[in-house]
Amino acid sequence: MDFFAGVLGWTVIAEPGGSFSGFVGDRLAAHVVAGEQGWRVFFGGDEARELRANSSVDGGRVLHGPWAPPPRVGEPCWVELMTESPQDDYWSAELGWESRPEGEDFVVFTSARHGDPRAVAGRLTTSRAQGWQVYFAVDDVVAACARVSVWDGRVLLEPTTVPTGLVASIEGPHGGSCVLLEKPAGWGGVWSS
Template identity: 80%
Template sequence: MSVAEPELSVDFFAGVLGWAVIPEPDGSFTGWVGDRLAAHVVAGEQGWRVFFGGDEPRELAGNSSVDTGRVLHGPWAPAPRAGEPCWVELMTGAPDDAYWAGELGWAIEPGTEDFVLFTSSRHGDPRPVAGRLTTTRGDGWTVYFAVDDLEAACARVSELDGRVLLEPTTVPTGRIASIAGPRGGECVLLERPAGWGGTWAARHLT
């Protein structure tokens, strides 16, 4: 995530999500859940950036890119713990599903008029890897973080001067709330996801 005030922003999300924060030599900050990196917060104005696993590092649309190496979070990683990323959805007013399928080898599973589910068979049987929602609320990837207690997490958001943009509600992914830090960084909280993608993972594997 790139924001104008990285230290203040990482402190907010650490307070909400329970991260252990490590200051890095370059002035950035990393947030950890146990031994797994949850986020890297740097100076800038782009908000959340999503990295997908692949064979060739490259830039993608929507403030995202492909990187090599071990994927820390996703359909084949360990189940998400509280405070860790647990899903991503592309919010866009101009869907280009073929672009993402072509760039990342994803299959497209139609959902509703406004939503499609992307699946990947990169490491075996197809599993949900991301979603796409047609919306007029901006373009880019939205990151979901796992929490154990949605109401308690939303209370912490308010206590730390953040905003709850969408009060707890149930959607196909599970029980969610949308939040924003006092200095940027909108994201979604997902309560107790069973795996990457929450309810999508459970439905796809049954």
């Protein structure tokens, strides 16, 4: 938790049972549960339920996403499913999403749940890391990567420009990787427009 707080600027609050919450101002950025592996992604929906790939649906208010306020530094700003076997029909059926191919191996999922269709998530066919990758907003990717070293983490992918924007992939000293996205205009970076 100290690593992500140091790199992303979170204010950390200890919770019962050994878990922690990371806040950016008055907004919850992440809840870290001791012993859990990787990120668990929660999508908004009518009925709470478990999904594939360490994700769930929650019937509560969505804190981050295309209809939430624009992401502030340190907040989640995009999610992308990394998988070897695309199952776009599953996500469309479970969440009412439409899939829009944006290249040979990449799909943007959109939803019209609250009005005009907006990008909600991406899917990349890859043999690299599997599961949902969480992107966090930063002002300066290069400066954030320098903080990664200070907090004993490592940069897995140096700053590079991808369709989402300028990104870098990082990992904490005890595991836990995420992607940093520089100055996203909204949820999904360039996909927000």
